[in-house]
Amino acid sequence: MMALLPEKFVSLNPFVESWALPNELQRSQQRWSASEEDYRRFYDAMMPMLDETLDYLDQYEIGNIPEEAIVLYHLSLAFAEAAPHVELYECANQVPNSFEAVRFEAAHGEQIDS
Amino acid sequence: MAAASDELKRAMPYTTRYPELGTGPIDVAPLIDPDLFELEKEKIFRKTWLLVGREEEIPEPGDYKVRQIDVASTSVIVVRDKTGKINAFHNLCTHRGNKIIQEEGAQTTGRTRSHLMTCRFHAWSFSTDGKLHGVPKEENFNKLDKNCLGLKTIHCEQWQGFIFINLDKTPEKNLVEYLEGMADQFAGYPYHESTVSYRYSTVLNCNWKVAMYAFSEGYHVPTIHAATLPSLAKIEQIDYQCFGPHSTSALYVPPVAGMQPTPATGNLGGRLVTSKQHGPHLDLLPEKINPERRTDFQFEFPVFFPNLVLHLGAGNGYPGMTYFHHQFWPLSVGQTLWEGTNYFRPPKTPSERVAIAHTNALHRNAWLEDTSTMEDTYAALCSGALDEMVLMDEEIMIRNTHRAWHEYMGV
Numbered sequence: 001m002m003a004l005l006p007e008k009f010v011s012l013n014p015f016v017e018s019w020a021l022p023n024e025l026q027r028s029q030q031r032w033s034a035s036e037e038d039y040r041r042f043y044d045a046m047m048p049m050l051d052e053t054l055d056y057l058d059q060y061e062i063g064n065i066p067e068e069a070i071v072l073y074h075l076s077l078a079f080a081e082a083a084p085h086v087e088l089y090e091c092a093n094q095v096p097n098s099f100e101a102v103r104f105e106a107a108h109g110e111q112i113d114s
Numbered sequence: 115m116a117a118a119s120d121e122l123k124r125a126m127p128y129t130t131r132y133p134e135l136g137t138g139p140i141d142v143a144p145l146i147d148p149d150l151f152e153l154e155k156e157k158i159f160r161k162t163w164l165l166v167g168r169e170e171e172i173p174e175p176g177d178y179k180v181r182q183i184d185v186a187s188t189s190v191i192v193v194r195d196k197t198g199k200i201n202a203f204h205n206l207c208t209h210r211g212n213k214i215i216q217e218e219g220a221q222t223t224g225r226t227r228s229h230l231m232t233c234r235f236h237a238w239s240f241s242t243d244g245k246l247h248g249v250p251k252e253e254n255f256n257k258l259d260k261n262c263l264g265l266k267t268i269h270c271e272q273w274q275g276f277i278f279i280n281l282d283k284t285p286e287k288n289l290v291e292y293l294e295g296m297a298d299q300f301a302g303y304p305y306h307e308s309t310v311s312y313r314y315s316t317v318l319n320c321n322w323k324v325a326m327y328a329f330s331e332g333y334h335v336p337t338i339h340a341a342t343l344p345s346l347a348k349i350e351q352i353d354y355q356c357f358g359p360h361s362t363s364a365l366y367v368p369p370v371a372g373m374q375p376t377p378a379t380g381n382l383g384g385r386l387v388t389s390k391q392h393g394p395h396l397d398l399l400p401e402k403i404n405p406e407r408r409t410d411f412q413f414e415f416p417v418f419f420p421n422l423v424l425h426l427g428a429g430n431g432y433p434g435m436t437y438f439h440h441q442f443w444p445l446s447v448g449q450t451l452w453e454g455t456n457y458f459r460p461p462k463t464p465s466e467r468v469a470i471a472h473t474n475a476l477h478r479n480a481w482l483e484d485t486s487t488m489e490d491t492y493a494a495l496c497s498g499a500l501d502e503m504v505l506m507d508e509e510i511m512i513r514n515t516h517r518a519w520h521e522y523m524g525v
Contacts (some may be wrong), residue, residue, distance in 0.1 A: 024471075043378075050381055054465035062464050073464055080472035083378035084479060088341055096341045098482035099316070106478075107221070107313040113467070 004071045006056065009049065012075060015042050019078040020071045025109035027078045032101060034082070036091040043086040046079045063114055070114070077113055126507040128354040132514070135356070139502035140516045145321045146495050150525070151447035157523050158420050159185045163271070163278040163285070163292045165422050165441065166192055167221070170275065170309050172200070176229050176242060180205055180215050180222040184451070185444040186281050190268055191215055195242040196229055202270035202279045203244055207233035208263040214240065220315065220443070220451060240265050273297060275306050295357035296416060302400045303426055308437055308457035312474050315453040318485060320492030322421060322442040322450040323519070328488055329423045329440050330511040332365050332415075338487065342479045345373060349412070351508050353405075359419035359518030361511040364404060365412040367431065382472040386433035391459055392466065394430035404428065413437075417511045419518050434458050434473050448492060454481050 004016050018034070019042060021027045034042075046053070057073055060066060065073050089096055118130040122137060129137055144150055166181040178193035189205035191214065205213050212235040215222070230247055232239040239248040244265040252258055269280040271289035278289050290297045318325055328334070332351040339346055346367055353364040375383060386392040396407045403426060404411040412431030416424050421442045429435040436458050443451040456477050461467040494500075505513050 047377055050378070054385075054468060057464035057468075060464060062461055062467055065464060073468075076464075076468045077471050080378070080382055080468045081475045083376075083382075083472065084342065084475060087376035087378055088344070095479045095482045097486055098479070099485040101482055103316045104314045104478065104482065105316060107315070108311075 005075075006068060006072060008056070009053065009072055012045055012049070012072075015045065015075060016071055018042075019082070020074040021078060022070075022074055022112045022114075023110050024077075024081070024106055024113075027074075027081055028101070028106070028109070030078065031082055031085065032093055034085075034093050036093075039082060039086050039091040039093070042079070042082060046075070047083075050076075050079070065114060074113060126510075129505075129507050129510045129513065131354075132356050132510075135510065135513045135517055139504045140513065141502055142495055142500050144516070144519055144523075145323050145492070146447070146498075148447045150523070151321075151444070153523060153525070154444070155185055158519070159183070159444070160281045161286070161522065162420050163280045163289050164420075165276055165418070165439075166190060166202075166279050167277045168275055168305075168311075169200070169272060169277060170306065171223055174225070176226045178215065178224055178226060178231070178242075180217050180224075181279075182217060182220045183281075183443070188281070189213060189217060190279055191231070191265070192270065192277055192279070193226065193231070193242045197243075199243075200270055200272060200277060201242070201244055202268040202277075203240075203265035204268060206266060207235065207238055207240075208246065208265065209233065209236060209238050209249075214265075220453070221313075274301055274303070293357075293418070294360060295355070296360045296362070296418065299355075299357070299362065299402050300400060300416060300424070300426070303403075303437070304398055304435075305437060305457070308435065308459050310458045310460050310470070311455055312458075312478075313453060313455040314478055314481060315451060316485065317445065318450045318452050318488050319448060320450055320488040321447060322444040323515070324492045324495070325450050325452055325485070325488050326417075326421060326423065326440075326442045326515070327512045328484060328491070330417050330515065331509045332363070333506060333508045334484075334487075335365075338483045339480055342476060342483055345370070345375075346412075353414070354510050356510075356514045359515070359521070360417060361514040362414060362416035363508075363511060364414040365431075366408055366410045367412050368410055378472065379476075382469040383433035385465055385469045386473065387429065389466065391462060392429060392434045392469075394428055395435050396428050396430070398435070399426070399428050417515060419515060420522075432473055432477065434470060436473070438477065448496070452485065454478075 123130045167179050172194045175194050181190045191203045191205045214231050214233050229242045230239045241247045246260045246263045335346050350366040403414045413425045413427045423440045425438045427436045438456045441453045458470050
C-alpha cells in the first residue's frame, strides 16, 4: 500500500482502505456493512488520536486540503459518523429499532469532501 | 363550550387555554380516507402557502430552483430575475405544455443561460421574469400574441429568506397575514447565516399527517430516541402557543447531575460549543423564544400549517448554532415524501467540518428513529379498528393542526 497518511498517523493505515472514503454515501455504505469488530478497532485506534488528528488537519484550509492530508481528513469524517455506533449502539451497524437507513437519500451524498 | 374544570386545567394546562381545541379525542378518518385525501388537494394544498426553498439556494440573478409538488400535479420554477426579484411559474411551456426545465428529483437547482429558459420541444424561450422571449418560425403562427403567452405565474412571497408559493389564483391572505403571529414570533433569527445544508429524504408509506404529527410533539422523545439522544431522557416541553392554524412550543432539558457526554461527543461537540461561530448564542434568539434565556434550552419547534415543522436551536442543545426543518409532501393517501434538512453555519476549519459531520449524523440517526413508527402506525390505522385517538397535553400541536385541517376542509 502507498504511504497514504502523514508519518505521525501511520498507525491508522489499516483503516484507510475501508473507511477513508470521500463522500457521505460511500461512508454510509461502509457503516452499514461494518462488523462489531470493525467498529471497535477503528474507534479504539482513532479516538485517542482525535485531538492530534484534528490539530494536524487545521493547518489546512477547508475546501483546499492537500493530497498529503486528504486521506486523514476523510478518515476523520468517517470517524465522526461512525462514533455514535460505538458510543450509543453497542457497535451495531444500524441505529437500533430504526427506519431502514438505506432508504434515506442524502441530497449531498455524492458530494466530495475536499 | 363549558369552562374546563380545575382538575382538567391541571391535567392539560396548555390545551385548556385554547377552548376551541377541545380536550376530547380526534378522528382518525382524515389520516386514512382516500376521499378526504382528494379533497385535501383542493382545500388545503391549493389554498395555503407552501415552503419551497431558501433564498440562499438561488443567490444570483438567473438562478432557479424547480420544486415538484405532486399533490397539486405540478412542478414549480422559482427563479431570480435580472432585478433580483424571485418569481414562481408553473414548469410548463405555454406552447404545447412540455416541461421547460427537466428535473433531477423533487428539488432541482440550476442557473439559466443569459436569463433564458428554453423548452427542448420546439425551443420556445422564456425570460426569468416569465415573458415569452423567442419563438422559432413565429411568422407561421396565426398572429401570435407573445404578450399573452408568458409562463403561468404562481404567487410567490418571501419571509425571513424562506420562499413560499401559493397555488390559489387569488390567495385569501398574503404570506405574512397567513403566518399570523408566527411571522413576528420567528422573525430575526439568523437563518441566512446557516448556509451549509444537509438534506435527507425518503418516501414513507403513510399518510402525510401521520408523519407530520409524529414530528409535532416531544412526548415520544424519551422512548423513541433512547439510543441516539440519551441526554433527552427527561425533557420539559413548554411555551406552547397557537396562532390560527399554526402552533409552537419549546423543548428544554434540565441538566442531569453526573451525566457526562461520551468521548467523541464530548470532543467533537465540545469544539462547536466552545467556538464563537458555532457556540451557544441565546442572544440571537428572537426575544419571544426562550424568553427567560434558559441555558438548558434545546430548541423551539413551530408547526406551520399545512406541512412544515421548523426547529430553531441556539447552540446549547445539539452542538452548533443550527436550525432544521421537516416537510411532508403527500404523494397519495398512503405515501409521503418526507424531507429533513439541517442548516449549519459554515465551518471555518477542517475540525469544525468534522464536528458538524458528527452533529449531523446524530440528527440523521434521530430521524431514522422518528421515521421508524410511521409506516407501522399507518398500516395499523388502515385496519379501521381505531376511530379516534386520544391526545395528552403535550400533543396540543397535533390537536391544533387537526382543528385547522377540519376548518380548511369544511368537514
